[in-house]
């Protein structure tokens with residue numbers, strides 16, 4: 187549905203050339219959700235804005251639904267852009283118009299008959315769960331509600347493609363979750379292809395089928411989400427994956443934690459499960475084999491695609507020899523092990 191071929195884009199900043207995108211190629215199959223993740227300044231916004239030619243690449247091809255947008259006249263491009271919806275981090279709603287009027291706006295521009303507009307807006311309000319907000323103004327809505335209005339407004343033109351420019355970055359985690367669920371619902375129910383950019387691996391993990399990692403204007407890795415989580419090839423990708431795991435040691439343990447072993451203290455061990463880790467019941471195996479006990483202090487195990495990954499912090503009792511053996515055992519199963527200290 188979307189294909190970028192060898193896109194290059196440079197900007198001039200104070201007489202200096204900045205390469206925002208260099209040789210970027212990607213394909214988003216129809217009906218899929220494709221995420222592009224990267225840190226600040228990596229080129230994400232430039233990339234997504236190239237898809238509807240809000241930013242015109244210096245070279246390369248932008249093909250959407252079989253049409254090379256770079257070849258189109260401005261009239262033909264304007265028509266084609268209606269097939270490509272876009273939502274933004276800061277919603278971009280018209281503050282002087284009600285929720286209803288905001289959603290109706292693209293339909294009015296299209297000269298849609300009033301009765302049809304009324305029906306379509308009602309259906310869209312229902313789809314995004316805002317039936318009771320039709321007469322409200324954006325200022326009285328929460329961030330999540332504003333983004334729902336923006337999504338409804340974009341869907342009013344029946345786009346085939348939805349571009350999401352950091353659509354959840356201004357929202358709290360719970361609201362982020364509900365907007366991502368709405369995007370997934372729209373993708374499945376209306377068969378809309380979604381390309382999103384984000385700096386959060388959580389977003390990728392929760393709704394994307396495929397992901398590309400962008401760094402300094404280049405796509406350094408891309409593949410299915412489970413492939414990338416299972417076999418990250420670059421340090422940057424590994425960092426993004428690690429950033430979606432937030433290991434949390436309770437204060438009562440934190441207070442007692444010492445860097446060196448002491449009599450009467452047990453090691454506090456962090457285990458990291460990645461796509462390479464063997465999927466065995468390792469805690470009970472270790473306990474049986476080496477006669478030690480594991481007390482789980484913290485655990486976050488998740489699934490992305492078919493891959494299990496996550497982290498766990500355990501307090502391990504038993505002899506020092508048993509601890510050594512357990513650590514070697516975990517390592518043999520490709521589980522990352524780190525002794526955080528002693529408690």
Ligand SMILES: Nc1ncnc2c1ncn2[C@@H]1O[C@H](COP(=O)(O)OP(=O)(O)OP(=O)(O)O)[C@@H](O)[C@H]1O
Pocket residue numbers: 197198199204205206224225226227228229230231232233385
């Ligand atoms: N209109 C512009 N004029 C000059 N330089 C620009 C312009 N737009 C982007 N750039 C530069 O291109 C590079 C990529 O910027 P871009 O906004 O695409 O990155 P990003 O990954 O979206 O970053 P962020 O997450 O901070 O928004 C940066 O060095 C930026 O300063």
